[in-house]
Amino acid sequence: MKITRKEFLRLTGLSLLAGGAMQVVRAIGQGGTAARAAASQPVRLGMVIDLSKCREKDGCNECIHACNTTHNIPQIANRAHEVKWIWTEPFGTVFPSAQTGYAEQSYTKVQVPLMCNHCAEPPCTRVCPTRATWKRDDGIVMMDWHRCIGCRYCIAACPYGSRSFNWQDPRPAIASINPDFPTRTKGIVEKCNFCEERLARGMKPACVEACPQGVFTFGNLADPESEPRDLLRSRFALQREPELGTGPSVYYLM
Amino acid sequence: MFMMEKALKGSRRYWIWLSCVTCFIAVGLCFYLRQLDQGLGITGLSRDVSWGLYIAQFTFFVGVAASAVMLVLPYYLHDDMHFARITILGEFLAIAAVVMCILFIFVDLGQPARVLNIIRYPSPRSLMFWDMISLGGYLLLNVIIAFATLRAEREETRPPQWMKALALISIPWAISIHTVTAFLYSGLAGRSFWLTAILAPRFLASAFSSGPALLILLCLALRRLARYDAGEEAIRKLAVIMTYAMAINVFFVLVEVFTVFYAAIPEHAVHFEYLYLLGGAHTLAPWMWISALCAIAALAILLTPAWRSRWLPLGCVLVFGSLWLEKGLGLIVGGFEPSPLGEVTPYVPTLPEWSIVAGIWAVGVFLITMFFKITVSVRKEAEG
Amino acid sequence: MRDRVWIFIGLAVFVAAFTAPFWHVHAKTSARQPDLVLPANQKECVAPASTMRDAHMQMLLNWREDVVRRGDRRYVAFDGKVYEKSLTHTCLGCHSKAAFCDRCHEYSGVSGPYCWNCHSDPQATVTRSRP
Numbered sequence: 208m209k210i211t212r213k214e215f216l217r218l219t220g221l222s223l224l225a226g227g228a229m230q231v232v233r234a235i236g237q238g239g240t241a242a243r244a245a246a247s248q249p250v251r252l253g254m255v256i257d258l259s260k261c262r263e264k265d266g267c268n269e270c271i272h273a274c275n276t277t278h279n280i281p282q283i284a285n286r287a288h289e290v291k292w293i294w295t296e297p298f299g300t301v302f303p304s305a306q307t308g309y310a311e312q313s314y315t316k317v318q319v320p321l322m323c324n325h326c327a328e329p330p331c332t333r334v335c336p337t338r339a340t341w342k343r344d345d346g347i348v349m350m351d352w353h354r355c356i357g358c359r360y361c362i363a364a365c366p367y368g369s370r371s372f373n374w375q376d377p378r379p380a381i382a383s384i385n386p387d388f389p390t391r392t393k394g395i396v397e398k399c400n401f402c403e404e405r406l407a408r409g410m411k412p413a414c415v416e417a418c419p420q421g422v423f424t425f426g427n428l429a430d431p432e433s434e435p436r437d438l439l440r441s442r443f444a445l446q447r448e449p450e451l452g453t454g455p456s457v458y459y460l461m
Numbered sequence: 462m463f464m465m466e467k468a469l470k471g472s473r474r475y476w477i478w479l480s481c482v483t484c485f486i487a488v489g490l491c492f493y494l495r496q497l498d499q500g501l502g503i504t505g506l507s508r509d510v511s512w513g514l515y516i517a518q519f520t521f522f523v524g525v526a527a528s529a530v531m532l533v534l535p536y537y538l539h540d541d542m543h544f545a546r547i548t549i550l551g552e553f554l555a556i557a558a559v560v561m562c563i564l565f566i567f568v569d570l571g572q573p574a575r576v577l578n579i580i581r582y583p584s585p586r587s588l589m590f591w592d593m594i595s596l597g598g599y600l601l602l603n604v605i606i607a608f609a610t611l612r613a614e615r616e617e618t619r620p621p622q623w624m625k626a627l628a629l630i631s632i633p634w635a636i637s638i639h640t641v642t643a644f645l646y647s648g649l650a651g652r653s654f655w656l657t658a659i660l661a662p663r664f665l666a667s668a669f670s671s672g673p674a675l676l677i678l679l680c681l682a683l684r685r686l687a688r689y690d691a692g693e694e695a696i697r698k699l700a701v702i703m704t705y706a707m708a709i710n711v712f713f714v715l716v717e718v719f720t721v722f723y724a725a726i727p728e729h730a731v732h733f734e735y736l737y738l739l740g741g742a743h744t745l746a747p748w749m750w751i752s753a754l755c756a757i758a759a760l761a762i763l764l765t766p767a768w769r770s771r772w773l774p775l776g777c778v779l780v781f782g783s784l785w786l787e788k789g790l791g792l793i794v795g796g797f798e799p800s801p802l803g804e805v806t807p808y809v810p811t812l813p814e815w816s817i818v819a820g821i822w823a824v825g826v827f828l829i830t831m832f833f834k835i836t837v838s839v840r841k842e843a844e845g
Numbered sequence: 846m847r848d849r850v851w852i853f854i855g856l857a858v859f860v861a862a863f864t865a866p867f868w869h870v871h872a873k874t875s876a877r878q879p880d881l882v883l884p885a886n887q888k889e890c891v892a893p894a895s896t897m898r899d900a901h902m903q904m905l906l907n908w909r910e911d912v913v914r915r916g917d918r919r920y921v922a923f924d925g926k927v928y929e930k931s932l933t934h935t936c937l938g939c940h941s942k943a944a945f946c947d948r949c950h951e952y953s954g955v956s957g958p959y960c961w962n963c964h965s966d967p968q969a970t971v972t973r974s975r976p
Contacts, residue, residue: 287507287806300802330650336589337578343916351913352963356578357501357571360589362511366651368801372511372571374502386933389963393500394571407918451650 251346252325252401253428253456254415255435255444258298261422262317268295270320273417277402279390281373281380288374292399293322293414302445302459319459320422322414323348323369323399324447327454331361331370340396346428346456347401355395362396366451370398401425428456463608464615467838468831474686475834482827489820492813493568501571503813509800510808512569512793514818519565521671521789522825523642524664526558526599528672530635531702537628543698546840547691550683551676552607553832555635558672559600561825568817588645595638602631607832615839639664646796654732654796657720663713664788669706671784673699674777679829681774689837700773704763707780711756714787735798735805736791744807745794748786755783882944891922891935905932905960932964942966 261267274280274293281290295318299306306315325348332341332348339354340361362370376393384390388404391397402412410416415423426433435458438444444458471479496503506513532551536544567573584590606627613620643661650656677699680691721729739746759779762772769776799805810818890897892904908930911917920928920935928935940946943966950958 287509288502289508296802303803334587334589334649336584336587336593337575337582338584339578339582349913353909353913354575354578354582355572356575358566358569358589359511359571360587360645363646363652363796364649366801368509371508373500374506374508375500384965386965386967389933389965392572392962393502396571403916407916448651453650 249429250344250427251327251429251456252406253346253426253435253458254322254325254401254412255424255438255458255460256320257422257424257438257442257460258314258317258319259460260420261320262314264420265318267419269417269419270414270423271295273413274399276383276385277405277413278388278400279377279381279385281377281390282382283375283377283380290371290373290377290397292371292397293320295320301447305445314461320414321367321369322457323401324367324453324455324457325399325401327456328452330364330366330451330453334360334364336360343403347403348398349400349403350397352389352391352395352397357394357396359396366448366453367455370396372396464611464835464839467835470838471834475830479827479830482823482830485823486820486827489817489823492816493820495813496568496817497573501569503811505808505810505814507806507808509804509806510794510797512797513808514790514810514814515565515569517789517791517793518818518821519562519569520642520664520793521785522558522561522565523596523639524668524784524788525672525675526555526562526596527635527639527665527668528676529555529603530632531669531673531699532676533628533635534632535698537625538632541698543692543694545692547676547680547695547699549607549610549836550680550691550833551672552603552610553836554672554676554679554829555603556600556607557825557828557832559596559603560828561821562596563600564821564824565818568821588641588648592638592641592645595634595641599631599634599638602627602634606631611836611839614843617843636665639668646793651801652796653726653729657717659713659717663710663717666706666710666713667784667788670703670710670780671788673703673706674780674784677703677777678774678781679833683833683837687833687837689840696773697770700763700769700776703777703780704760707756707763707784708760710784711760731799731803732795736795744809745791745798749791752783752786752791755779755786759783881948882941884939887939889922889924889926890939891920891926891928893923902958905936908932932960933967937967941968943968 271293275282278292280292283289297315298317298319299315301319301321325346326342327346329340329342329348332338335341336358337354337356339351339356340348341351342348357372359372362372373391373393373395378384378390381390402410402414405412412423412425415425424435424438426435428435428439430436438460439458442460444460446455446458449455504513504515529551532544532548535541536548567576570576579590579593606624609624610620613624640661643664646652646655647657647660677696680696683689683691718733721733735745736749737746739750756779759776762768762776762779794808798808892900897904908920909932912930918930920930922928936946942961946958950956
């Protein structure tokens with residue numbers, strides 16, 4: 208078979224193009240099937256955090272400790288390089304718009320547990336250039352640590368500061384490695400996964416289990432009979448910056 | 462086809478210059494290897510300021526690359542023959558700038574070994590995907606156009622017919638690369654500093670002044686060092702473009718400042734306060750003021766008829782410096798400070814970070830030197 | 846013609862450099878089979894041994910896609926046994942990383958899979974965490 212240089216170049220170009228186009232088409236197709244599967248049996252996992260119970264035990268950080276040991280979170284002294292999945296901030300920082308300016312000290316100083324909001328419309332998954340982070344059909348915003356290239360676009364997109372980057376090798380900063388969950392490496396992003404690996408084994412998230420006050424209520428927000436829905440029906444709840452349209456799945460009871 | 466042989470013959474000065482530039486590349490490479498080994502922790506970046514100098518420089522050089530359209534447009538669309546000698550220099554500048562952009566993105570990645578995941582798992586919902594396509598396409602267009610033009614000149618034939626078509630395609634394409642780059646930032650709900658529709662127009666305005674400023678300086682250098690004249694009239698026209706683009710850019714910034722401070726929504730104002738209030742932890746404020754003063758001085762020089770032509774080089778330096786600080790540093794860092802939780806983590810680029818940036822600059826300088834050398838040799842031969 | 850010496854020296858250096866990997870491997874490794882420690886109390890792997898030898902890398906990558914991206918953790922083996930699709934829990938539940946995986950990888954010159962940057966070897970971590 209004879210082939211001229213020009214033809215060869217043209218064929219190579221065309222097949223490259225076709226290959227690329229197929230990938231794109233497949234990507235779009237996958238998005239569609241995921242959406243359809245979700246519509247058939249609605250599950251939206253979420254968390255309700257009762258701040259009034261949390262306040263009763265000032266200075267307690269059992270939830271944070273449980274998460275750190277479950278997921279091998281490194282404890283890095285340099286604040287700039289911290290990695291955190293669940294942590295606390297003062298109420299005024301977390302809900303700047305819920306303050307009146309003459310607010311009562313008792314709750315403005317309260318420490319509020321923060322974690323990934325597992326948004327209904329997550330801005331982080333939208334921007335990820337490799338689909339290393341995406342929303343599962345049950346509402347968990349997952350990370351594929353095998354695929355993340357460390358571009359940190361998701362960190363820029365997250366309005367809640369829920370994502371951390373591994374600025375260094377985390378292993379030396381983990382006091383004792385829990386072999387049940389892999390660590391991460393330098394150069395990738397990580398965040399709370401709602402203990403997806405524990406849920407798969409029928410367990411509750413580590414923070415929920417560890418809390419001595421029963422502050423956390425975890426369940427299916429799409430099910431009107433679920434525990435978290437019960438609480439949300441009867442108590443006044445806040446979400447972090449709902450006006451951004453992200454639809455956080457973490458609610459705070461006052 | 463690339464006429465590399467022309468870049469391999471040069472004076473002593475040429476080789477000394479290239480060796481110096483190579484030294485910078487080598488130093489940058491050494492620091493990059495260290496960054497690969499130890500992680501991005503050796504930069505000044507942090508959990509709160511997760512993008513810094515690398516991404517800011519990327520943004521700035523996308524602008525420089527896009528600005529080639531300010532030569533292609535009058536030359537190919539309006540057949541303005543004054544631009545005959547300078548257009549190709551602009552295209553080569555664009556090629557070097559895009560290469561720098563790609564390198565800046567690459568050194569910013571935490572897992573560079575996985576970079577091909579962007580192609581293996583394309584995600585059209587991400588603007589980074591479109592940025593990759595637009596930058597890659599633009600690079601290809603300019604490489605083809607620039608080298609095909611040169612080749613035609615060397616062989617003293619007319620450039621092929623499809624060339625003009627490609628050049629015309631490259632015009633909207635140039636606009637698109639910088640628009641998409643602006644959309645990278647302006648589509649993020651949580652970052653009110655960038656969440657403004659004027660970001661893309663502002664990017665274009667600053668691009669069309671910083672790029673020509675650099676190109677004019679390069680042409681003036683060529684005239685002195687290589688006795689190659691890009692054309693007095695072309696430089697004059699380019700200076701006019703640069704001046705008005707700069708004026709428009711300053712106007713856009715002021716429009717932004719008005720909206721933010723008159724409406725006085727704290728969430729929007731804090732970023733400007735971070736950038737421009739002197740004192741405290743606001744490490745960037747002095748630089749932003751220098752940038753503002755440079756902009757004012759540049760406009761004063763460029764808009765005053767008596768000073769315009771005499772002080773043109775100074776005007777170009779001021780324009781370039783002002784925008785380099787504003788866009789190549791402040792614009793990205795300002796979006797992260799303060800963080801969504803209201804914290805200000807000082808960002809100071811470290812020595813390794815500066816060295817890597819300098820190394821990438823050196824790659825750009827190296828490419829420009831070679832491209833311009835090839836161009837000048839081919840043209841001098843053709844002119845006899 | 847005086848260049849001839851240089852040409853031959855150059856050629857020699859080139860040939861030496863080009864074939865260096867072969868010499869290097871020859872000097873370092875013997876042709877003996879690696880001495881793999883197989884699980885004492887188990888007879889079968891999660892697939893026939895020959896399949897495992899050829900395709901365990903692809904299987905692991907498939908598992909990882911299934912678990913992480915599809916939430917599918919159940920693996921039914923060829924002999925009907927059910928396993929969890931897990932590198933640490935399943936593979937290392939039977940095999941020793943150091944005396945099995947690493948030994949063969951070293952022998953076959955596979956640069957140690959980067960998986961261990963994150964996934965732990967339970968044997969190694971247990972000893973490490975008890976100071």
